[in-house]
Amino acid sequence: MVDGAAGVPAVRVQGLWKRFGEQIAVAGIDLELPAGRFIGLVGPNGAGKTTTLSMVTGLLRPDHGTVEVVGHDVWRDPAQVKARIGVLPEGLRLFERLSGHELLSYTGRLRGLPGAEVDKRAAQLLDVLDLAGARNKLVVDYSTGMRKKIGLAAALLHNPEVLFLDEPFEGVDPVSAQTIRGVLERYTASGATVVFSSHVMELVESLCDWVAVMAAGRIRAHGPLDEVRGKASSLQEAFLELVGAGARTAGSDLDWLGGGAR
Amino acid sequence: MSTTTTASGGATAGSLTSVVVRLKVSLLRNGLRQSTRRRAAYITSIVVALLVAALQLIGLIALRGNPHATAVGVLLVAVLALGWAVMPLFFPGGDETLDPTRLVMIPLRPEPLVRALLAASLVGIGPLFTLCLAVGAVIAIAQGAAAFAVGILAIALTLLVCVALARAVAAANVRLLTSRKGRDLAVLSGLVIALGAQAVNFGLQKLGSSGGLAALEPVADVLRWIPPAAALDAVDSVGDGAYATAIAQLALTGAVLAALLRSWQRNLTRLMTSPDGSTLGAAGPTPDGTRDSTRPARLLPFLRADARGGAPSRTATVMERSLRYVWRDPKTKAAWVTSLAIGLIVPLFNALQGTGSVYFACFAAGMLGIQMYNQFGQDTSAFWMVAMTISSPRDAYVELRGRALALLVITLPYATLVTVVTTAMLGDWSALPEVLGLSFALLGAMLATGAWSSARFPYSIPQEGYKNVAPGQTGLAWISIFGGMVAAALLCAPVLALTIWLHVADADAWTWLLLPLGTAYGAGITALGLRLAAPRTAGRLPEILAAVSKG
Numbered sequence: 073m074v075d076g077a078a079g080v081p082a083v084r085v086q087g088l089w090k091r092f093g094e095q096i097a098v099a100g101i102d103l104e105l106p107a108g109r110f111i112g113l114v115g116p117n118g119a120g121k122t123t124t125l126s127m128v129t130g131l132l133r134p135d136h137g138t139v140e141v142v143g144h145d146v147w148r149d150p151a152q153v154k155a156r157i158g159v160l161p162e163g164l165r166l167f168e169r170l171s172g173h174e175l176l177s178y179t180g181r182l183r184g185l186p187g188a189e190v191d192k193r194a195a196q197l198l199d200v201l202d203l204a205g206a207r208n209k210l211v212v213d214y215s216t217g218m219r220k221k222i223g224l225a226a227a228l229l230h231n232p233e234v235l236f237l238d239e240p241f242e243g244v245d246p247v248s249a250q251t252i253r254g255v256l257e258r259y260t261a262s263g264a265t266v267v268f269s270s271h272v273m274e275l276v277e278s279l280c281d282w283v284a285v286m287a288a289g290r291i292r293a294h295g296p297l298d299e300v301r302g303k304a305s306s307l308q309e310a311f312l313e314l315v316g317a318g319a320r321t322a323g324s325d326l327d328w329l330g331g332g333a334r
Numbered sequence: 335m336s337t338t339t340t341a342s343g344g345a346t347a348g349s350l351t352s353v354v355v356r357l358k359v360s361l362l363r364n365g366l367r368q369s370t371r372r373r374a375a376y377i378t379s380i381v382v383a384l385l386v387a388a389l390q391l392i393g394l395i396a397l398r399g400n401p402h403a404t405a406v407g408v409l410l411v412a413v414l415a416l417g418w419a420v421m422p423l424f425f426p427g428g429d430e431t432l433d434p435t436r437l438v439m440i441p442l443r444p445e446p447l448v449r450a451l452l453a454a455s456l457v458g459i460g461p462l463f464t465l466c467l468a469v470g471a472v473i474a475i476a477q478g479a480a481a482f483a484v485g486i487l488a489i490a491l492t493l494l495v496c497v498a499l500a501r502a503v504a505a506a507n508v509r510l511l512t513s514r515k516g517r518d519l520a521v522l523s524g525l526v527i528a529l530g531a532q533a534v535n536f537g538l539q540k541l542g543s544s545g546g547l548a549a550l551e552p553v554a555d556v557l558r559w560i561p562p563a564a565a566l567d568a569v570d571s572v573g574d575g576a577y578a579t580a581i582a583q584l585a586l587t588g589a590v591l592a593a594l595l596r597s598w599q600r601n602l603t604r605l606m607t608s609p610d611g612s613t614l615g616a617a618g619p620t621p622d623g624t625r626d627s628t629r630p631a632r633l634l635p636f637l638r639a640d641a642r643g644g645a646p647s648r649t650a651t652v653m654e655r656s657l658r659y660v661w662r663d664p665k666t667k668a669a670w671v672t673s674l675a676i677g678l679i680v681p682l683f684n685a686l687q688g689t690g691s692v693y694f695a696c697f698a699a700g701m702l703g704i705q706m707y708n709q710f711g712q713d714t715s716a717f718w719m720v721a722m723t724i725s726s727p728r729d730a731y732v733e734l735r736g737r738a739l740a741l742l743v744i745t746l747p748y749a750t751l752v753t754v755v756t757t758a759m760l761g762d763w764s765a766l767p768e769v770l771g772l773s774f775a776l777l778g779a780m781l782a783t784g785a786w787s788s789a790r791f792p793y794s795i796p797q798e799g800y801k802n803v804a805p806g807q808t809g810l811a812w813i814s815i816f817g818g819m820v821a822a823a824l825l826c827a828p829v830l831a832l833t834i835w836l837h838v839a840d841a842d843a844w845t846w847l848l849l850p851l852g853t854a855y856g857a858g859i860t861a862l863g864l865r866l867a868a869p870r871t872a873g874r875l876p877e878i879l880a881a882v883s884k885g
Binding site: 129130131133150151153155159161163164165169174178181182184210226 | 647648650651652654655658659662663713714715716718719720721722723724725726875876877879880883
């Protein structure tokens with residue numbers, strides 16, 4: 073199913089622009105993401121990561137530019153693209169009045185998978201993601217970590233070629249994070265592509281083998297992790313240099329802070 | 335503020351009260367500063383409340399000397415107290431100074447805190463309204479100087495009991511109010527208020543028909559021993575010279591006030607020293623959704639055809655989810671219950687009063703058809719899950735058709751039932767086929783226009799609170815619903831014209847034809863509406879998602 077070996081990039085973005093009123097969220101992005109890699113899209117809050125991912129997955133219409141996923145145009149050939157991608161957006165709801173199991177069953181059947189297959193995959197996903205105990209609990213009563221996990225399960229259910237995750241670890245407890253990580257590593261090991269956004273550099277550094285750095289609506293650097301990191305000791309340092317946020321000194325304004333009461 | 339000392343300084347009881355009262359005033363003022371619209375809304379509600387209060391005051395003063403003045407006053411105060419008791423359950427976020435969790439980090443003793451919060455809650459429109467009503471009631475009731483003196487005490491007691499009641503109820507139920515179930519309940523409160531208004535309306539009509547205010551006396555006889563109405567009745571007792579009764583009534587009210595304050599204080603202490611509901615709720619998996627999770631599926635076994643090995647059907651999947659949401663989503667449920675209730679009440683009440691026409695039965699179809707409007711807004715931003723699976727007009731068509739079918743599962747039998755019942759009550763059986771035909775044609779037209787406007791004019795339904803439209807989308811919602819309803823009425827014109835023509839042409843024997851014709855017309859126009867809406871939906875997925883994600 074995965075045709076990354078054929079040399080077709082997982083995602084090809086050309087001249088992507090998006091403006092909300094006065095504010096330019098994405099200011100002309102050209103980017104090619106290789107298939108079969110664990111790709112991190114990093115940048116500070118407001119860099120345009122969510123806007124970019126929304127446009128790439130067809131949830132937001134760009135002002136200009138084209139997006140191709142595994143060689144298919146997102147806007148001209150939605151059927152081919154939507155069947156091949158899984159999405160976990162940030163800030164959008166799920167059908168929260170369904171139980172975890174019902175949500176997966178609904179998603180799978182909506183995607184046209186056979187009922188028995190959906191039930192089998194749903195049960196396995198719930199099991200692996202440690203949600204089996206909460207399968208009959210309504211998603212509205214789930215914690216943040218559980219929501220991310222059930223969202224991930226819904227995104228994986230149809231075995232997509234490319235998985236887009238927007239801040240999948242935001243607000244997730246360490247145990248759930250480790251579970252999610254395990255599932256994603258197993259998934260990429262099979263040759264699939266994961267594209268995820270984050271502003272936590274340590275996480276990206278430990279998970280990804282390919283990164284794209286975004287700031288102020290533009291791509292500042294992209295390529296294999298080692299290349300982007302360059303001579304810097306960590307991705308964090310390289311990133312701060314790239315976005316031009318040098319170390320600010322705390323100054324002497326807070327000299328009263330610490331050292332006992334008053 | 336001058337009290338920005340360190341934590342160890344603390345505040346004395348008196349200054350704490352003034353700090354909390356000033357906090358309440360600042361919160362009110364800052365709330366007004368946020369937006370002109372909010373300011374306008376607040377000023378309007380003040381003006382309306384004051385106008386009503388003034389009218390009540392004048393009305394009560396005019397009642398002075400009337401033998402039933404006490405009964406009216408006692409009843410009004412009792413109803414008002416009831417209002418205070420229920421209010422916090424339905425408007426949990428109404429008063430930020432009420433929320434003890436915001437004060438939890440400040441070192442405060444319970445007694446001064448309760449005193450300060452009580453004082454702060456006397457600031458606002460509600461207490462002012464209560465004050466006006468209590469003053470009016472005392473003026474209406476009091477006979478003699480002694481009675482007026484007791485009246486002042488009664489006013490103070492009434493006000494304090496009302497406010498303390500609201501606080502005590504809120505504190506006792508805070509765990510419910512901050513839980514998901516409590517918020518779900520709050521969404522349904524609009525219905526309770528609407529039904530309560532109907533009950534009041536009904537009561538007033540009954541009052542008008544059954545010999546005036548004397549009818550209130552039996553109720554007042556009971557209420558005069560229930561605080562805070564008891565305090566008010568004490569004024570009357572003093573006027574009659576029954577001092578022992580008056581003292582007993584005042585003592586009872588005082589005791590109730592003390593009990594309320596003690597209960598409030600106890601709950602407040604408990605709340606501020608134990609983990610809150612949000613923390614408790616998240617801990618541990620509690621499979622509580624098992625009970626109702628399979629309900630619609632059980633009701634509609636045909637929906638799960640694919641589970642028995644058949645081909646998976648988007649129609650069944652969509653229907654199942656839609657029907658689950660009617661039951662489980664508080665907003666959707668409230669909308670449905672409203673539609674079902676109004677659709678039944680209007681034709682039935684009109685028939686009961688003898689003024690009805692059998693054609694009013696079409697109201698049920700019309701009200702239920704409204705549920706087809708803003709389909710994707712009902713999904714909230716979860717619409718993205720639907721959008722990810724629509725890649726052609728065909729997908730959109732099946733999605734919309736599934737939703738229309740889910741609606742019909744409830745609507746079709748219900749509209750039929752209402753029509754039959756209305757007809758039976760009016761005894762006009764010969765009109766049944768044509769009214770049914772008209773109902774189905776109207777339903778079809780509503781489904782068609784609903785599907786189209788769902789695609790063309792989607793808007794967000796905020797999930798919290800009472801609003802059914804997100805700020806800035808009111809115009810959109812109006813176009814969607816009212817434009818759609820006018821269009822639906824126009825679409826029904828051919829069937830209407832045929833009905834009128836058959837009657838005018840004295841062809842009453844042929845009016846049964848309207849049943850098959852109306853049904854076919856309704857089905858046809860629904861299919862057409864869905865066909866027209868499908869490509870629009872498929873072509874505007876990102877725009878629809880953006881429009882429904884504002885809540």
